[in-house]
Structure formats: structure tokens, C-alpha cells
Amino acid sequence: MWGFKIAKSQSINYDRNDKEIMRTVLDNEPSLRVCMACGGCTSTCSAGNLLPTFNIRRLNTLLQRGEYTQLRNELNNCMLCGKCTLVCPRGVNIRNIVLNTREALMKYESDTI
Amino acid sequence: MNPTPFDIFVLPFTVGMSLLFAYLILKYASWIWYFDRDDKLKILRGLFSLKSLKAAKEIFLESLIHRKMFLVNKRLGYMHMSLAFGWFLLIVIGAVEGHTYMGGAAPFYFPIFFVYFVPDDESFFFARGFVQLMDAALLLVLSGVVVAIVKRFYKRIVGMKSTTQLRLRDKMVLYSLWLIFPLRLLAESATCGLHGSGGFLTYPVGQLMAATLPLKAMEYPLWWVYSIDLCLFFIGLPFSRYMHIPTEMVLIFFRNWGIRLKPDNPILEEVMVLSCPRCGVCIDRCQLNTAVGNHDTQAVYFLQRIRNSEEHSAQAKNCLMCGRCESVCPVGIDLNAIRLRHRQNFTPETFVPQYNNAEARKVDVVFFTGCMGHLVPKTKDAMVKILNASGDNYWFMDADGGVCCGRPMKLAGQTAAAEKLMAKNRQSIIDSGARTLVTSCPICYKVFREDYNLDIEILHHTEYIKRLIDSGKIKVGKLNTAVAYHDPCELGRGAGIYAEPRAVLDAVATLTPVPDECKNSLCCGGSLANLTLPSADKMRIAQQTMTSLTTNHPDVVATACPLCKKTLNRTQMAPVADVAELVAEAMKE
Numbered sequence: 210m211w212g213f214k215i216a217k218s219q220s221i222n223y224d225r226n227d228k229e230i231m232r233t234v235l236d237n238e239p240s241l242r243v244c245m246a247c248g249g250c251t252s253t254c255s256a257g258n259l260l261p262t263f264n265i266r267r268l269n270t271l272l273q274r275g276e277y278t279q280l281r282n283e284l285n286n287c288m289l290c291g292k293c294t295l296v297c298p299r300g301v302n303i304r305n306i307v308l309n310t311r312e313a314l315m316k317y318e319s320d321t322i
Numbered sequence: 323m324n325p326t327p328f329d330i331f332v333l334p335f336t337v338g339m340s341l342l343f344a345y346l347i348l349k350y351a352s353w354i355w356y357f358d359r360d361d362k363l364k365i366l367r368g369l370f371s372l373k374s375l376k377a378a379k380e381i382f383l384e385s386l387i388h389r390k391m392f393l394v395n396k397r398l399g400y401m402h403m404s405l406a407f408g409w410f411l412l413i414v415i416g417a418v419e420g421h422t423y424m425g426g427a428a429p430f431y432f433p434i435f436f437v438y439f440v441p442d443d444e445s446f447f448f449a450r451g452f453v454q455l456m457d458a459a460l461l462l463v464l465s466g467v468v469v470a471i472v473k474r475f476y477k478r479i480v481g482m483k484s485t486t487q488l489r490l491r492d493k494m495v496l497y498s499l500w501l502i503f504p505l506r507l508l509a510e511s512a513t514c515g516l517h518g519s520g521g522f523l524t525y526p527v528g529q530l531m532a533a534t535l536p537l538k539a540m541e542y543p544l545w546w547v548y549s550i551d552l553c554l555f556f557i558g559l560p561f562s563r564y565m566h567i568p569t570e571m572v573l574i575f576f577r578n579w580g581i582r583l584k585p586d587n588p589i590l591e592e593v594m595v596l597s598c599p600r601c602g603v604c605i606d607r608c609q610l611n612t613a614v615g616n617h618d619t620q621a622v623y624f625l626q627r628i629r630n631s632e633e634h635s636a637q638a639k640n641c642l643m644c645g646r647c648e649s650v651c652p653v654g655i656d657l658n659a660i661r662l663r664h665r666q667n668f669t670p671e672t673f674v675p676q677y678n679n680a681e682a683r684k685v686d687v688v689f690f691t692g693c694m695g696h697l698v699p700k701t702k703d704a705m706v707k708i709l710n711a712s713g714d715n716y717w718f719m720d721a722d723g724g725v726c727c728g729r730p731m732k733l734a735g736q737t738a739a740a741e742k743l744m745a746k747n748r749q750s751i752i753d754s755g756a757r758t759l760v761t762s763c764p765i766c767y768k769v770f771r772e773d774y775n776l777d778i779e780i781l782h783h784t785e786y787i788k789r790l791i792d793s794g795k796i797k798v799g800k801l802n803t804a805v806a807y808h809d810p811c812e813l814g815r816g817a818g819i820y821a822e823p824r825a826v827l828d829a830v831a832t833l834t835p836v837p838d839e840c841k842n843s844l845c846c847g848g849s850l851a852n853l854t855l856p857s858a859d860k861m862r863i864a865q866q867t868m869t870s871l872t873t874n875h876p877d878v879v880a881t882a883c884p885l886c887k888k889t890l891n892r893t894q895m896a897p898v899a900d901v902a903e904l905v906a907e908a909m910k911e
Contacts, residue, residue, distance in 0.1 A: 300857030
């Protein structure tokens with residue numbers, strides 16, 4: 210009568226996430242751990258400037274969730290120009306993370322096929 | 323005519339030498355066999371041309387005299403020269419001596435053991451002269467051996483901070499090489515001591531040995547040991563770094579015949595890898611060594627890993643490609659190109675750029691600032707001011723951002739993806755109908771020049787500004803500022819542009835000298851070529867470079883690369899400005 214109701218749970222079960230690629234990438238480029246998702250990378254991104262749907266900051270989230278299809282589509286847009294790495298206030302080597310994720314994705318796909 | 327002399331102790335040498343020759347002939351043949359048609363034709367055409375003579379001259383200057391090594395480091399040059407040229411003289415003079423004695427019919431082991439077979443015959447032509455010449459050559463080699471041995475324990479003797487760390491296999495062959503010449507001296511002196519003969523070196527040593535040692539019992543075993551040691555060295559040579567001796571000569575021929583490193587042909591790379599003598603000149607040049615303390619990624623170790631088929635992907639990625647090693651490599655190995663070949667391509671086939679440049683305008687001059695240019699807006703604004711003043715009809719191609727030039731992709735080994743980006747920019751530039759392309763970024767500049775196949779003039783902005791000043795299109799005054807110029811790696815060593823930025827700076831400010839300039843300039847550390855270097859290490863390199871740049875206390879450090887500017891600025895050690903900024907400031911309205 211007050212407009213309240215009990216919503217259905219919309220929680221995500223993170224235990225079911227596939228973290229294989231995340232772990233590989235973190236092993237090779239541990240600087241990803243200090244990302245604070247400020248979005249500096251996205252605001253400077255050369256590709257994002259031309260293609261507003263491309264958001265490099267989302268990379269970290271997609272990696273953690275193990276959403277590989279979307280991850281692959283996103284990474285297809287990166288030009289590796291390195292601006293994101295240069296502006297990152299935390300010194301995350303984003304360019305190397307992109308390279309490592311691409312490498313891990315290719316290995317992952319060739320293993321699963 | 324003398325009877326052909328023989329003793330069974332020549333066998334180890336003869337066997338070792340024959341095995342080595344057989345191995346080398348097979349190796350050379352396999353290289354030529356696996357070259358593609360194009361390269362084989364180049365060899366055929368080059369073989370009997372002036373190019374072969376040029377190669378022979380280069381072999382004499384580089385492989386024997388070690389000219390480039392002298393230019394880098396005199397004492398190290400002397401060490402290599404005395405060993406190589408001295409040994410060469412021993413072989414040549416020895417052969418002439420042996421054939422003179424035998425009337426041209428000496429077996430090939432004979433000159434090596436000449437003193438044993440002909441201890442005191444001075445009846446043939448120039449006999450005394452040969453003895454003295456051979457002693458002089460031996461002394462030259464021995465002086466080199468002494469430097470080499472001391473260098474192993476005290477590397478500063480040749481002015482090196484670091485010398486190559488050797489593997490066990492290399493050490494074994496190294497010791498057998500060191501032993502060859504002292505053993506030769508002892509064996510020859512023993513024979514001379516017994517017969518009262520010898521030159522200015524072997525005579526006194528022989529007399530001394532005769533007076534103190536039981537020479538009669540020692541002479542024959544000494545010749546045996548000398549022969550066995552030669553055999554060990556020859557058999558070990560193909561498996562050690564000394565393979566560089568027979569390989570470097572071939573490399574010089576290949577290079578003079580016009581054969582170049584290609585992505586799909588690994589043969590020349592193998593020849594280059596085997597040509598590395600591991601002299602270690604590259605180690606002290608590498609800022610990853612001097613500023614970061616890395617001791618396994620330098621060119622000498624990287625090539626060693628390739629040669630031994632060891633894991634080297636980390637080393638392939640951890641390199642600034644500043645070219646400091648390549649610019650001093652005495653063998654002239656294409657170190658950056660080899661490093662790039664070992665970066666693997668991980669971009670999926672599906673990489674299709676979903677973006678485009680702004681629509682092209684019909685102009686005379688296209689200006690491209692590049693991705694990094696947008697991180698240094700002061701440079702960009704200065705260039706716009708200069709371009710407006712120039713009166714040229716220009717189009718700022720990526721004023722609101724544009725497609726990357728493709729070089730960062732290429733440097734990461736993603737060649738196919740880089741091609742796709744390049745195609746987009748190439749089309750925009752062609753559509754503009756411009757005759758001149760100006761870029762303020764040396765990274766873009768290099769790729770425009772090398773990979774775009776554009777039929778128009780490509781200028782770095784410092785070249786363009788120099789032209790504007792020279793032709794009076796812009797008028798500049800002189801600022802009351804002392805500047806130190808930092809050579810960007812891609813512009814200096816990468817593209818050979820040293821004079822133009824200096825000329826421009828000279829016109830608008832006072833240039834102060836820097837300890838490491840031009841070919842020896844340091845890298846800012848921000849290089850896009852290094853894929854894995856942590857940001858803290860980049861900062862260490864930048865600080866090292868700024869320390870060098872600010873030696874003479876300039877008011878401003880000037881550079882001509884947005885990436886260098888951004889990286890050096892972070893050290894906060896001195897104000898950093900692009901050449902264009904200083905010009906814009908000095909411009910008269």
C-alpha cells in the first residue's frame with residue numbers, strides 16, 4: 210500500500226566466474242591490482258574518442274567477471290597507442306594488460322575448441 | 323726441393339681443422355640453400371661485382387683491424403685487433419714462409435709446425451726475415467691474450483663496467499684459445515733453445531728455457547700439447563661464441579650483396595646471431611642495465627638465448643628499442659629488427675578498426691600530431707600558431723583525434739593490425755591531395771617514412787620549422803633562454819635527424835652542450851617499444867637522462883617528441899618544452 214515490495218535477489222554469484230584469464234594476466238602484469246577505476250584511461254583513449262561505445266576502463270570488470278565474448282569484442286578496438294598507460298595515475302601498464310589479455314584469450318580459445 | 327716433413331703429432335691439428343672446414347662448408351651451403359629466390363639472385367649478381375671487393379675491404383677493416391671497436395673503446399679495440407690481426411699475420415706470414423721453403427708444395431699443417439720441422443735452416447729466401455716477422459706477430463697476439471686474461475678478472479682495464487657473463491661451454495673454448503699462443507711460444511722456444519736459433523722473442527726465451535729446464539725431454543711433448551690444444555679449439559669453435567669468426571665474414575658479404583633481414587626469412591637472422599662475438603659493448607650502453615639494474619635483456623644475452631634456443635619472450639618484450647646498442651655494435655647486427663621479429667602477433671584476425679578519420683580537406687600541407695600529441699596541448703597549440711603564421715594552406719588532420727599511426731601496434735609485434743590502421747591514414751592523406759606531410763611526433767614520423775609508401779614529402783615539425791625560418795615565412799627573435807636539447811630515440815638514431823632541431827633552437831635560444839648527445843643520447847624511458855617495463859623503472863631511466871641533460875644547468879630542456887616531453891616532465895627536475903613551443907614564443911607578430 211506504500212508502494213514497497215520485496216525485490217527478487219539480483220546478486221551475481223562471483224564464485225561461478227571463470228577467472229583463468231584474469232589470473233594469467235595478473236601473473237604477467239601485477240600492476241592491474243592497483244587500478245582504482247578512475248576512468249582516466251577512458252577519457253584519454255584515442256579509439257574511444259572516435260568510437261564512444263568503446264570504454265577501456267570496462268576491461269578490468271570484464272576480466273574479473275570472466276565475460277570473454279564481450280572482452281574480445283572490446284579489445285578488438287584498441288590501437289595500442291599507449292596514451293592510457295601514460296595518463297594512469299596509478300602507473301598501471303594498461304597497454305601490456307591488453308596485450309596479455311589478447312594472448313591469453315587466443316590460448317584459451319585454442320584450448321577449449 | 324725438400325722432402326715432405328711429417329710427424330704423428332700434426333694429426334690432432336689436422337683432424338680438428340678438417341672437421342671444422344667440413345662443418346663450415348655445410349653450414350654456408352645450408353644458409354645459401356635456404357635463402358629465397360630473390361636473395362639467391364642477389365648473391366649471384368653480387369658475387370663477381372665490385373660489391374665483393376667492398377666486402378673484402380670491410381672484412382679487413384672490421385674483422386681484423388676492428389675499426390668500429392676502436393671508435394667505441396680503444397683498449398678493447400686493441401685487444402680484439404691484436405688477437406685477430408696478429409693471428410691473421412701468423413697464418414699468412416707462416417704460409418708464405420712454409421711455401422717458400424717447400425717451393426710451393428707445403429702440406430697445410432706444415433706452416434703451423436714450421437719451427438719444429440725446420441729449426442735452424444737459414445738457407446732459403448728471406449729466412450731470417452721470416453723468423454723475426456713471425457716473432458713480431460706472435461708478440462702482438464700474446465699482448466692481446468694478456469689483456470684478455472686480465473680483463474676477465476679486472477674488466478676496468480679495458481674501460482668496461484660490465485663484461486659478458488660466459489657459459490661453461492664458452493669458458494672451455496675460451497681457455498683453449500688463451501692457451502694456443504703461450505703454448506706456441508713455449509714449443510717454438512724449446513726447439514730454438516735446443517738449436518740455438520730463433521728470433522727476437524723465441525731466441526731469448528729459448529736460451530732461458532735451455533738454461534733452466536730439461537728441454538730435450540720437454541720439446542716433443544710441448545708440440546703435442548700445442549697440436550691437441552689447436553684441435554680442441556677448432557672442434558669447440560662451432561659450439562661457442564667463436565663461431566662469430568667464420569660467420570661475421572659471411573655476414574659482411576651477404577650485407578654488401580644487398581641481403582636484408584626479412585620477417586619471413588630467418589636465415590639472415592641466424593647468421594647475425596652467430597656473428598655476435600659477445601664483446602659486451604652493448605651492456606654498458608643499455609639503460610636497463612645502468613639505471614634499472616637488469617642484467618639479462620641486453621642484446622648480447624638476448625642473442626645468446628636465441629642461439630641456445632632458450633626461452634626469450636620476456637627479453638623480447640623488455641627492450642626500449644632506443645637503439646643505443648645497435649648504434650655501437652661493432653658487427654652492425656640489426657638488433658632492433660631481430661628483437662621485433664621475436665614479438666609474437668596476438669591480435670585476432672577479427673581486428674577491424676570501427677573508426678575513421680575526419681573527412682579530408684584539399685590542401686598543400688597535412689599536419690598530423692598523433693595520439694601522444696594530444697597529451698601535450700602546448701605543443702599542439704604552438705604548432706597551430708606556427709602553421710597559421712606560415713601562410714601555408716594546411717589541414718590539421720587529427721585536430722579532434724584520429725586513427726593511430728600504427729607504429730605502436732607494429733612495435734608490439736602486431737604487424738597485420740598495424741597495416742589496417744596505416745591503410746586508414748594513408749587514404750586520408752592521399753585524399754587531401756597534399757604534397758607535404760608534417761608531424762610533431764617522431765614515432766609517427768618514422769612509420770610514415772618507412773611503412774606508408776607515400777609519394778609525398780614527409781617532414782618532422784623541426785624540419786618544417788627550420789624551412790619556415792630559413793625561407794623567412796616566419797620571423798623569430800632570440801629568447802634569453804639556455805636550452806639543452808634531448809634527442810628523441812626515434813628521431814635521432816631512428817631517423818637520423820640531429821641537425822634540424824639544433825639549428826632551430828640555435829635560432830631562437832642559446833644551446834648548451836649535453837654530455838650524451840646525438841648518437842649517444844639517452845632514452846627518456848617512456849618508449850612504447852618496451853611492453854613490460856614498470857612505471858617506477860621508467861621513472862629511474864627518465865631521472866638518469868634528466869641528470870645528464872641538466873649537467874650544464876639549462877633554463878629549459880627542449881625535446882621534439884611528445885612522449886619524451888611527457889616522460890621527462892614527470893621527473894620535475896627542470897622545465898621541459900617542445901622545440902615548437904620555444905619557436906612560438908620567439909615568433910614576432
